[in-house]
Amino acid sequence: MTAVQLTAQQRLRHLITLDQLPVDIIQRLFARADALREGWRAGQRSWDTLHGHTVVNLFFEPSTRTRTSFDLAAQRMGADVINFDIANSSTVKGEILIDTLHTLEAMNCDGFVVRHKENGTAEFLARHVRTHAVVINAGDGNNAHPTQGLLDAYTLRSHRPDFANLCVTICGDVLHSRVARSDIHVLRALGIGELRICAPANLLPPTHELPGCRLMDDFDDAVTGADAVIMLRLQKERMTAAHVPSEQAYFARYGLDARRLRLAHPECLVMHPGPINREVEIASAVADGAQSRILQQVSNGVFIRMAVLAELLSGT
Amino acid sequence: MTAVQLTAQQRLRHLITLDQLPVDIIQRLFARADALREGWRAGQRSWDTLHGHTVVNLFFEPSTRTRTSFDLAAQRMGADVINFDIANSSTVKGEILIDTLHTLEAMNCDGFVVRHKENGTAEFLARHVRTHAVVINAGDGNNAHPTQGLLDAYTLRSHRPDFANLCVTICGDVLHSRVARSDIHVLRALGIGELRICAPANLLPPTHELPGCRLMDDFDDAVTGADAVIMLRLQKERMTAAHVPSEQAYFARYGLDARRLRLAHPECLVMHPGPINREVEIASAVADGAQSRILQQVSNGVFIRMAVLAELLSGT
Amino acid sequence: MTAVQLTAQQRLRHLITLDQLPVDIIQRLFARADALREGWRAGQRSWDTLHGHTVVNLFFEPSTRTRTSFDLAAQRMGADVINFDIANSSTVKGEILIDTLHTLEAMNCDGFVVRHKENGTAEFLARHVRTHAVVINAGDGNNAHPTQGLLDAYTLRSHRPDFANLCVTICGDVLHSRVARSDIHVLRALGIGELRICAPANLLPPTHELPGCRLMDDFDDAVTGADAVIMLRLQKERMTAAHVPSEQAYFARYGLDARRLRLAHPECLVMHPGPINREVEIASAVADGAQSRILQQVSNGVFIRMAVLAELLSGT
Numbered sequence: 001m002t003a004v005q006l007t008a009q010q011r012l013r014h015l016i017t018l019d020q021l022p023v024d025i026i027q028r029l030f031a032r033a034d035a036l037r038e039g040w041r042a043g044q045r046s047w048d049t050l051h052g053h054t055v056v057n058l059f060f061e062p063s064t065r066t067r068t069s070f071d072l073a074a075q076r077m078g079a080d081v082i083n084f085d086i087a088n089s090s091t092v093k094g095e096i097l098i099d100t101l102h103t104l105e106a107m108n109c110d111g112f113v114v115r116h117k118e119n120g121t122a123e124f125l126a127r128h129v130r131t132h133a134v135v136i137n138a139g140d141g142n143n144a145h146p147t148q149g150l151l152d153a154y155t156l157r158s159h160r161p162d163f164a165n166l167c168v169t170i171c172g173d174v175l176h177s178r179v180a181r182s183d184i185h186v187l188r189a190l191g192i193g194e195l196r197i198c199a200p201a202n203l204l205p206p207t208h209e210l211p212g213c214r215l216m217d218d219f220d221d222a223v224t225g226a227d228a229v230i231m232l233r234l235q236k237e238r239m240t241a242a243h244v245p246s247e248q249a250y251f252a253r254y255g256l257d258a259r260r261l262r263l264a265h266p267e268c269l270v271m272h273p274g275p276i277n278r279e280v281e282i283a284s285a286v287a288d289g290a291q292s293r294i295l296q297q298v299s300n301g302v303f304i305r306m307a308v309l310a311e312l313l314s315g316t
Numbered sequence: 317m318t319a320v321q322l323t324a325q326q327r328l329r330h331l332i333t334l335d336q337l338p339v340d341i342i343q344r345l346f347a348r349a350d351a352l353r354e355g356w357r358a359g360q361r362s363w364d365t366l367h368g369h370t371v372v373n374l375f376f377e378p379s380t381r382t383r384t385s386f387d388l389a390a391q392r393m394g395a396d397v398i399n400f401d402i403a404n405s406s407t408v409k410g411e412i413l414i415d416t417l418h419t420l421e422a423m424n425c426d427g428f429v430v431r432h433k434e435n436g437t438a439e440f441l442a443r444h445v446r447t448h449a450v451v452i453n454a455g456d457g458n459n460a461h462p463t464q465g466l467l468d469a470y471t472l473r474s475h476r477p478d479f480a481n482l483c484v485t486i487c488g489d490v491l492h493s494r495v496a497r498s499d500i501h502v503l504r505a506l507g508i509g510e511l512r513i514c515a516p517a518n519l520l521p522p523t524h525e526l527p528g529c530r531l532m533d534d535f536d537d538a539v540t541g542a543d544a545v546i547m548l549r550l551q552k553e554r555m556t557a558a559h560v561p562s563e564q565a566y567f568a569r570y571g572l573d574a575r576r577l578r579l580a581h582p583e584c585l586v587m588h589p590g591p592i593n594r595e596v597e598i599a600s601a602v603a604d605g606a607q608s609r610i611l612q613q614v615s616n617g618v619f620i621r622m623a624v625l626a627e628l629l630s631g632t
Numbered sequence: 633m634t635a636v637q638l639t640a641q642q643r644l645r646h647l648i649t650l651d652q653l654p655v656d657i658i659q660r661l662f663a664r665a666d667a668l669r670e671g672w673r674a675g676q677r678s679w680d681t682l683h684g685h686t687v688v689n690l691f692f693e694p695s696t697r698t699r700t701s702f703d704l705a706a707q708r709m710g711a712d713v714i715n716f717d718i719a720n721s722s723t724v725k726g727e728i729l730i731d732t733l734h735t736l737e738a739m740n741c742d743g744f745v746v747r748h749k750e751n752g753t754a755e756f757l758a759r760h761v762r763t764h765a766v767v768i769n770a771g772d773g774n775n776a777h778p779t780q781g782l783l784d785a786y787t788l789r790s791h792r793p794d795f796a797n798l799c800v801t802i803c804g805d806v807l808h809s810r811v812a813r814s815d816i817h818v819l820r821a822l823g824i825g826e827l828r829i830c831a832p833a834n835l836l837p838p839t840h841e842l843p844g845c846r847l848m849d850d851f852d853d854a855v856t857g858a859d860a861v862i863m864l865r866l867q868k869e870r871m872t873a874a875h876v877p878s879e880q881a882y883f884a885r886y887g888l889d890a891r892r893l894r895l896a897h898p899e900c901l902v903m904h905p906g907p908i909n910r911e912v913e914i915a916s917a918v919a920d921g922a923q924s925r926i927l928q929q930v931s932n933g934v935f936i937r938m939a940v941l942a943e944l945l946s947g948t
Contacts, residue, residue, distance in 0.1 A: 040424070045368025052677025054704065065419060068398055072370065072423055075396045080707045082700055095910055103697060103906065106930035107704055108672070274419065278411055298422035356740070361684025381735060384714055388686065388739055391712045590735065594727055614738035 004126045014126040014135040017144040018185035032307035050079035055111035070113045073305035119143040134312040149182025151304040167194040172232030174199040179273045198222035228269040247280045257283040320442045330442040330451040333460040334501035348623035366395035371427035386429045389621035435459040450628040465498025467620040483510040488548030490515040495589045514538035544585040563596045573599040636758045646758040646767040649776040650817035664939035682711035687743035702745045705937035751775040766944040774808045781814025783936040799826040804864030806831040811905045830854035860901040879912045889915040
């Protein structure tokens with residue numbers, strides 16, 4: 001884990017990665033999300049927790065869904081929101097990135113939600129913060145996507161709180177997936193019973209990057225008895241690298257369909273970070289079926305992001 | 317009309333089209349707009365009617381004016397607003413469109429303002445709504461633009477409430493115009509005395525699409541005695557289809573200039589949905605003249621959209 | 633100065649240029665900025681001064697920094713904000729520009745922050761305003777950038793209030809710089825002791841455009857004894873015009889480095905409107921050094937823009 005994200009008192013200073021994030025911080029964020037979600041269910045629609053704060057969405061990679069989720073989270077917590085559109089995002093790095101950060105800090109912006117295709121960008125910015133401003137990693141390369149990992153664990157916990165007895169399977173393009181990495185970190189931190197990884201050989205990272213995971217070649221085997229299956233999105237341009245000749249061939253070997261799902265625990269949850277490729281990595285019947293928690297992940301994502309913003313910015 | 321837009325109790329559930337929209341709903345929206353406009357004139361600048369609601373502008377076709385009008389309407393009614401930018405809008409259809417809707421519903425967004433170049437998109441989305449969320453059609457292909465129709469009728473009614481004795485002329489590219497279709501629906505519903513349509517033969521839809529309208533070839537004849545003339549915007553790329561060799565030739569036959577306007581009723585109103593093509597479909601002297609209500613249409617448009625959002629989302 | 637920006641009572645009606653702007657108006661804006669900045673330091677984060685007003689950012693030239701500064705200023709003063717994205721900005725002029733203005737005025741927008749690559753655009757719009765709406769020039773061609781000029785003078789004044797005894801040097805591409813022009817106007821209005829201009833011969837405007845300035849060829853001479861140096865950004869595409877073969881050659885002759893800065897007054901302030909080109913017009917060690925006020929300029933920029941918006945829109 002990066003040292004930059006914790007204070008000397010082990011409080012959260014930035015949110016860069018879930019790697020080695022202390023469990024009590026994770027639980028604290030979940031408790032915040034619980035309270036916010038309960039408030040929403042009871043009819044509350046806005047909070048003034050972040051009144052006077054300004055959250056900047058610094059997205060150097062397009063992502064309407066995640067940006068909208070953070071935008072809503074910040075608005076509903078009472079923050080001002082700036083969507084900082086970056087023209088030639090590929091060239092924004094190093095000094096230019098730092099100057100942009102310091103310029104926005106000088107404007108008294110204090111929450112930076114950062115997405116960038118290069119690993120380490122959020123941490124790089126966090127190391128250069130000069131004020132009380134906080135950096136939240138909204139996805140850096142294939143490294144980390146901590147709020148997605150948190151919302152995945154949070155969604156799982158809502159249905160199956162006893163993690164020690166759970167078996168979770170992650171399947172797909174693990175190599176390029178920051179979601180998989182953050183999921184592995186948070187699920188292991190929370191003491192998941194068994195964590196299975198299934199991926200085409202060419203889309204699997206080196207074993208040392210998957211500590212505590214059980215690698216399984218055959219997806220049927222990997223699904224059997226699982227309590228939850230987290231499917232990953234296949235970027236179509238990576239199908240060649242996977243040595244899979246077609247979407248149909250990929251789906252046959254690594255797609256989650258109704259037959260495979262029947263191999264799992266009868267109450268097995270189906271999850272996916274979205275957006276889904278129907279009939280590529282997941283069958284529509286499964287994505288839209290009774291066991292799917294895909295939309296609940298989206299819903300929880302807003303509360304998790306509200307919790308993270310509040311934890312980092314509110315000072316309470 | 318589409319059945320999806322009314323509840324079993326004949327209340328407005330979504331706003332997709334003005335085709336067969338019950339007159340009492342139209343009048344109810346006008347009464348709301350009246351109250352809001354009067355409040356504004358008395359100095360009120362914001363309402364909390366939509367506090368806690370989130371309105372998403374889902375524009376798959378660029379339209380700064382209409383989007384801004386909805387954005388202002390939603391902000392002034394107290395809603396949170398998300399402008400959801402769609403990257404490759406032409407490919408957003410079918411399942412991807414539904415997944416986008418369900419994702420945003422899962423984030424507790426509940427007002428969807430939709431513009432798309434394909435007919436039926438707003439209705440398609442309305443049929444797939446799973447929550448209490450509402451869909452407002454901000455223009456679909458050449459099918460409907462209901463808030464434009466409402467604001468046109470509302471503007472006309474502000475000056476000439478006695479519709480039964482009015483003669484209104486719509487002139488221009490009727491074939492491709494969702495504005496013309498929505499105007500025809502609302503003006504007929506409100507009992508307009510005479511509704512004249514004038515268009516180049518190749519820009520005229522089949523007669524059965526223009527029920528209750530009087531088709532007139534010659535624009536001089538069509539203007540004569542009219543109480544209002546609604547000019548339509550000519551997309552320059554459609555001039556060829558109209559077999560008009562030039563903007564000058566189009567203007568000569570179908571442009572509204574001062575001479576033609578003198579053929580109309582002395583207090584004839586001049587209307588246009590904007591943006592206008594000066595000296596193509598309308599002379600500057602007429603567009604900016606004393607009889608023009610073009611900017612009043614724009615102004616009323618915000619109040620009509622505030623009324624529609626309140627009617628659909630506020631529950632009162 | 634343009635007559636359009638003052639009322640008959642010599643109150644500010646629009647902010648188009650600093651050319652001949654009365655000193656009492658400048659001082660009044662500075663006093664407002666002082667009060668806002670003090671309020672912020674005391675913990676105030678939002679004002680309701682502009683409640684019920686709608687500020688539109690009409691940027692026909694991309695500028696994320698200035699747009700964000702105005703966006704934050706308007707939000708923090710309580711205004712609604714619309715970012716009006718202009719598609720084919722190069723073609724937006726003349727009648728189309730006026731129609732856009734009148735359309736937005738009809739929607740009851742009343743603050744227009746305008747940037748355009750053509751000189752005179754903001755003034756052109758100000759002359760066509762029909763309501764109580766105000767126009768703020770956020771940069772027009774190489775003509776004026778009044779809020780930048782104000783924030784530069786305000787920053788200088790925070791450290792060295794006795795302008796009569798100050799010597800200020802402006803260096804770089806003066807020819808294309810609206811910042812330089814606005815700086816010259818405001819510094820002369822405030823009675824600056826000595827104002828030096830240093831630029832490559834081909835990037836220097838005609839002498840009559842630089843009244844009251846001392847033109848100096850050699851940058852070493854121009855820096856010597858200066859109390860502040862304002863460096864201008866070099867657009868890389870203009871290096872050829874400057875007959876400088878490379879960035880290195882430009883930096884050697886016109887770049888501000890530590891050696892040159894030592895020629896100045898020991899407390900000489902270093903300023904730059906940003907974004908900076910490191911090692912082109914300014915050395916990193918100087919830009920990030922103790923004498924740099926670059927980020928303070930950014931910070932003051934928000935307060936100056938809050939002050940300008942309040943002065944123009946609040947009526948008090």
